Amino acid sequence: MALRGASRKARAAGDPVLTAARPARRRGDRGGHCARRRRGPLGAAAAARLGRLARRLAQPLTGLRPLRVGVRPLPLARPAGDRGRGRHEALRAGGDRRSRRGYGGLALSLAGALCGRDRALAGDLQRDRSPPHFRADRRRAVVGARGGRPRGGFRCVTAGSLALVSEGVSVVLPCLNEVDSVASVVREAKRAMDDAGVAGEVIVVDNGSTDGSAEAAIAAGARVINERRRGYGSAYMRGFAEAEGEVIVMADADGSYDFSALPGFLDRIRDGDDLVMGSRFKGRIEPGAMPWTHRHVGSPILSGLLNLLYRTGIEDAHCGMRAFRRDVLPELRLRMPGMEFASEMVVNAARARLRIGEVPVNYRMRGGKSKLRTVPDGWRHLRFLMLYSPTHLFLVPGLALLPGPVIVLGRLFDIHVMVLGALLTLIGFQVLAIGLYAKTLAVTLRLQPMDRTLRALRAVFSLERGLAAGALLFVLGFIVDFWIATEWAASGFGPLNAVRPALFALVAMLLGLQTMFSSLFLFAIELQVREPA
Ligand SMILES: Nc1nc2c(ncn2[C@@H]2O[C@H](COP(=O)(O)OP(=O)(O)O)[C@@H](O)[C@H]2O)c(=O)[nH]1
Ligand SMILES: [Mg+2]
Structure with missing residues (x-):
């Protein structure tokens, strides 16, 4: 496919950046080395000198092996007077957000371009979970960055202003x-x-x-x-x-x-x-x-x-x-x-x-x-x-419901409010648990990155702890029920007025069981997707 040359307007204005014509390019013609393909006013010797200088500056700072490539082009032409945005030079030069460490300044940006790109892209490729056609596309870029056949070609124009030719x-x-x-x-x-x-x-x-x-x-x-x-x-x-x-x-x-x-x-x-x-x-x-x-x-x-x-x-x-x-x-x-x-x-x-x-x-x-x-x-x-946000869909409403209704001045301690409280607690816990399953699944299947909530939970909970906490709650409920039964027996099985403790026991036993089974389920999810050693 042939891309067009720079615009007539730019040529007329004599802009060294924009006047660098883009060569007709077919698929498969990925261009060559920067110094070889140069079109702008910067001579080959000057480009090579600049490359050497940048490499020398970069090496002690990054500790990375410099590449053979001279100057890495920025994607778009920049106005000559438009300088001092070190972060973004480094950012583009690295070719990967994860490798952006804010080198700052002209020389360091170039250094990032020369040294950081290869490693950053290769690392990124390993982590890359994007659809296969994107991965293939990215791999081509990595091959280019390794000094093979760079995608789209490298051209140097006005290195002094860092305004390198547009890649289009x-x-x-x-x-x-x-x-x-x-x-x-x-x-x-x-x-x-x-x-x-x-x-x-x-x-x-x-x-x-x-x-x-x-x-x-x-x-x-x-x-x-x-x-x-x-x-x-x-x-x-x-x-x-x-x-x-x-x-x-x-x-x-x-x-x-x-x-x-x-x-x-x-x-x-x-x-x-x-x-x-x-x-x-x-x-x-x-x-x-x-x-x-x-x-x-x-x-x-x-x-x-x-x-x-x-x-x-x-x-x-x-x-x-x-x-x-x-x-x-x-x-x-x-x-x-x-x-x-x-x-x-x-x-x-x-x-x-x-x-x-x-x-x-x-x-x-x-x-x-x-x-x-x-x-x-x-x-x-x-x-x-x-669905992309289980935290908001499940965890937040679940947490909001979990404590049940707010009890004001003791007056609300009657049985109906307690039933309502039990209901809300159970619903809240249920929603929370499903949210946790959804979140764990999304993270383990890499649909979502790990987030703070899950990391904090993982730090506190394990299968064993979940089972132990669930068993404790269940046993607590069971003890309360047992106590009610013994009191009732002691009274000769007469009238029984223990709805509140019975409700408490019911909630505790249900939550206990749910905690145990949730822990097992979450462990099973992780086990299924854990990579073999
Ligand atoms: N190839 C392709 N293009 C689509 C499809 N659905 C919509 N488009 C195009 O996407 C653009 C946006 O759709 P449009 O009907 O304008 O949606 P609107 O702008 O939200 O009203 C238009 O250019 C559509 O022709 C599709 O299924 N396939
Ligand atoms: Mg439209």
Whole structure:
């Protein structure tokens, strides 16, 4: 596939960063060594000298073996005067969030680029639980970083400003029967990249459209991929795996998103955001573009819940225009095939503590028919938000119910309140236990990272302790019941008035049994998924 050269505008402005032409590139042509492929004004000797200097500076600090590669490109061209963001140079240079240790400063950032990338990527690959096509994609990047055939090629331009040439942008558009608009969206995206001075490609991921969308997209200059698995999420996952740009921009193929917002997205990425969300509420929403129910009911409820659970602070969590750096893909752990994919991306970005930004986007009337089914798709989002968060779904209500009703000034110590208390305690415990199963399962199957709650619980509980605590509670209840029985026998089996202690015994015995069986069940889950020694 041939990516375009830098924009005419940039060449006219004489920008050394943007004027470096991107060579036509076919699949399989992964480019070569930095110094060999250099296009900018920096000479080969200067590039090599810079590489040597950076390696020398880096070695004592990192203790890692330097790579052969001279200079690692940053994903996007940066304005020459735009400096002093050491964290993000190091961050990109390392190619992996886990390897970002805040080297700070120009030289150290380069050092990170030279030394940290190989190890960080390799380690990341081992931990990588993303779908197989993402893993394959990532593996290619690792091979490149090891000095093999770097993905996309390495080019040095103006090392002095650290403004290295753009690796390009991939605009990914999922498309299902959008013949009315897809061609104009492809052209609009290309024009926007040209105007922004970045090289790039437009990928349209089709799911077997029957209205000629694919042909229209090809004619407009897009790369069209046909994805077998249906669904908005499936289409995006495939598109991301195929994307060649360092920055991926998402948008609908229905013409609803205004690509004049593109520079805003790219600026935020340059500024260090990992994921940039569009906000239709901060931009202009054309009358009739967003149904009233979506604007005033669905969107605020779902965004509000998402913010409550994950504290993203994002106003428009379901905006379809977004951008992110391709190297954060493994951290996004995307799996959902349907529309809930949109929530999954934000939730996982928040969980991975990625930096999320928001920029205004104008929202226009779409062409053609919407594929969003308000109730089923709204429910899929809600279901995802709840099920992905067993802590909130089970543990919090369980804990809230566990103590039973609050007893004020002794007056509530009557039998009905006690029955209610027993009921709430049992329900609370039940919900809590199920929440704990769900959480343990999610963590052991690596659907979720280990969190503080579970870690703290694990530190305190073991199978043996759980069994012992459960047995103790059960025996306590049994003793109380036994005491009631002996008192009753002593009174010659006359009238019996021991409802309160009997209720206490009932609760204690039930909780005891549940604790024992829960401990066994949790141990069984862990045993099943524990890796063989
Ligand atoms: N490939 C593919 N694209 C889809 C599918 N469902 C929706 N889309 C596309 O995803 C984008 C968003 O869907 P849309 O109907 O506009 O949803 P809305 O923006 O929430 O109203 C559009 O470009 C659709 O054509 C699907 O199942 N497969
Ligand atoms: Mg749309």
